[in-house]
Amino acid sequence: MGYARVSTSEQNLENQIEALEHYGVSRDMIYTDKMTGGTMKRPGLQKALRMALMLKADFCVWKLDRLGRTTMGILSTVQLFEDNEVTLISVTEPLDLSTPTGKLLVTQLASFAELERNLIQERTMRGLEQARAEGRIPGRPESMTEERKARAIEMLGAGATIKAILAELKTMPGPTIGRTKVYNWVKDYRMLHPEDPTDDR
The missing domain is CATH 1.10.10 (Arc Repressor Mutant, subunit A)
Structure with missing residues (x-):
C-alpha cells in the first residue's frame, strides 16, 4: 500500500506518487490526501490504513511526515501497524522498527515533523500579524465594510x-x-x- 499527502490543494502529489511507484507500489494501490497532517482523520489515509490492515500489506510513504505532523498521531499509527504485523516503509528514510534504534529514530522523526508544523504555524501567524499591522489583511474581503x-x-x-x-x-x-x-x-x-x-x- 502507498500513501501520499500534501498540505494544500495547490501542491502537487505527483513526485511522491512517482517515488512510491518506483519503489514498487502499484498506482492503483496509492491513496492520497490534500490536507493538513495535523489530523489523522483524513479520507485517503483512513482508506489506506483499512486496506493495509486487511491485506497485511507493507505501508509505504515518501517520508514519515507524510503520514502525519503530530508525534502522538504518528506513533499511535506505528503502534497500530506493529500490533497488526504491517511493516511501515519510508522510501527516503532508513526505518527499521524491528530494532530499538529504529523505534527511537521513528520517535525522533515524528517529533521533528510536529516541530516543523508548529514552526510553520508560528511563521504564518507572524505574517498575518504583520500584514494586519501594515493594513494588508489577507484572505477574504471584509464583509462588514x-x-x-x-x-x-x-x-x-x-x-x-x-x-x-x-x-x-x-x-x-x-x-x-x-x-x-x-x-x-x-x-x-x-x-x-x-x-x-x-x-x-
Missing part, C-alpha cells in the same frame, strides 16, 4: 433587529454577508459600547 458598519450603527440606534439590519446590509455594495457575521459584529459592538441602550434582538 465601513459603509455597512455605519448603517448598522444607525439602525441599532433606531432599535432595529438583527434580521432587519441583515436585510438592509445585503442591499448595500460589498462582499456576501450572512446572519452569523452580522450577529457577531453586533455582539462585539455592544461589548465595546455598553452605553448603547439597544437590546439584543
Whole structure:
C-alpha cells in the first residue's frame, strides 16, 4: 500500500506518487490526501490504513511526515501497524522498527515533523500579524465594510433587529454577508459600547 499527502490543494502529489511507484507500489494501490497532517482523520489515509490492515500489506510513504505532523498521531499509527504485523516503509528514510534504534529514530522523526508544523504555524501567524499591522489583511474581503458598519450603527440606534439590519446590509455594495457575521459584529459592538441602550434582538 502507498500513501501520499500534501498540505494544500495547490501542491502537487505527483513526485511522491512517482517515488512510491518506483519503489514498487502499484498506482492503483496509492491513496492520497490534500490536507493538513495535523489530523489523522483524513479520507485517503483512513482508506489506506483499512486496506493495509486487511491485506497485511507493507505501508509505504515518501517520508514519515507524510503520514502525519503530530508525534502522538504518528506513533499511535506505528503502534497500530506493529500490533497488526504491517511493516511501515519510508522510501527516503532508513526505518527499521524491528530494532530499538529504529523505534527511537521513528520517535525522533515524528517529533521533528510536529516541530516543523508548529514552526510553520508560528511563521504564518507572524505574517498575518504583520500584514494586519501594515493594513494588508489577507484572505477574504471584509464583509462588514465601513459603509455597512455605519448603517448598522444607525439602525441599532433606531432599535432595529438583527434580521432587519441583515436585510438592509445585503442591499448595500460589498462582499456576501450572512446572519452569523452580522450577529457577531453586533455582539462585539455592544461589548465595546455598553452605553448603547439597544437590546439584543
